[in-house]
Amino acid sequence: MAAAIELDSRGNSVLVLDREESLGGILMQCIHNGFGLIEFDEELTGPEFAQRFEEKVYARNIQVLLKTTVLDIREDDKHKVIYAVSAKKGMMRIEARAIVLAMGCRERNRGNIRIPGARPAGIYTAGLAQRLVNIEGYIPGKDVAIIGSGDIGLIMARRMSWSGCKVHAVIEILPYPSGLTRNIVQCLNDFNIPLYLSHMVTNIYGKDRVEGIEIAPIEAGALMSEKAFRIACDTVLLSVGLVPENELSRDAGIEIHPATNGPWVDSMLMTTMPGVFACGNVLHVHDLVDYVVEEARRAGANAAAWLSGYRAEREIRVKSGSNIRYIMPMRVNPERENRLYMRALVVKNDARLDVRLDGTEVKSRKLAHVQPSEMLSLTLKPEDLAAARRDSTLEIALV
């Protein structure tokens, strides 16, 4: 929606295609608060945040097609062609000069992380359980164990507790939680829910319905099977990470970056298919919707600039240095201001972000506390990159 508003405000004709019944995507089931502190300087719930954008979209008379699934994106000589279907309109062929991908991401499931054991009823991804509770009005179970400490899992621990269920444990394979600190405090500590760090699920029991799980600690990188113990529960929620949903992009021949699982993009957030841009969780998984909106606006503005003929004269390569998992985007434009998002590989206090152009420090920023679950951002101005040559490399490291 933010990209559409940006494109529309720059005089382009825009169409939004969405497979859901309403705009807003995942925000509609995120009824908890904490959205919009950066964007609106207020603490809103997901639906409230979405509604502010929805109102702008409709006020601008931007065309919206809901309950419409895009099947294919192709490129012919002049246009991009989108094939989509809906129950109301049937099959559609839509021609566009530019496309902004904003399909979001999908949850990892049990198959993705290979948890051994039986396959009874009662195993859900946290987001599915969230939809069941918050939108459909069903409680998936009474005694819950949550595998993985992602934000949705933590939010669901509180949501299930508030719904009268008992959450017995949150199990995290890593030595640190993968969700935001504030969620550990207000979703687990408030309810005295134990968080087992460096623990792995080694079995799921139950014939028709889940009866319990077995977990074992990991010490010095080795699974301590002899210290395994059992937790009784009737429901297992999985919150083990998100994967950008890029089937459409892949089928269209767009290159996917292995570190982000999202499209490879240049300084304009343009994918390897010229005129196709990407933003939000389909590009890389964000932890705050405010960052998604900022990025989407930028993608919209860049798409508008591209449509009116702007091309980056030169771009320099961005390289992830030590302790950095990835940097988004993969190129910077030395003539413009560049906003970069990156994710740390480590938990560290009093860290420093070290930005080097061909080995020479051009910028440095002190960070009181970094952790992989909290995305870092950085803005580079043209003067920071004044010394850039055509074959320069920008390297950002965490030291």
Next chain:
Amino acid sequence: MKELICITCPMGCHLSVDRDELGNMKVTGNRCIRGEQYAREEVLNPKRVVTFTCAALLPENYSSAAESEIVPRVPVRTTNAFPKEMISELLCVLRKQSIRLPVMCGDIVIKDALGTGIDVIVTRTITLP
């Protein structure tokens, strides 16, 4: 001394609260004024914003082929952080609460909930087809 993690925003500042002999509090580790306010409140009177969904009720005599498309739950929240020790009582009320459609975002569901001066409001506009 009490160690806290600020939950006002996603920064998650690590705070420590010191109290001198007179009971005056000194907060350190906060990066903004909200952190100090949070630490004081968290020690003296902890509060949380409560979010929930209530059952949606169709208007009387309403019949439409599109009935199955109507969202069955209406999301709500407290207008401000709610005293922690009263949350379970509030949840008991909310579990029994149903909301008649259509509703506008911001509509008041419960005025002055449990005498706290805090309202419970709707957080999603739901119209009828």
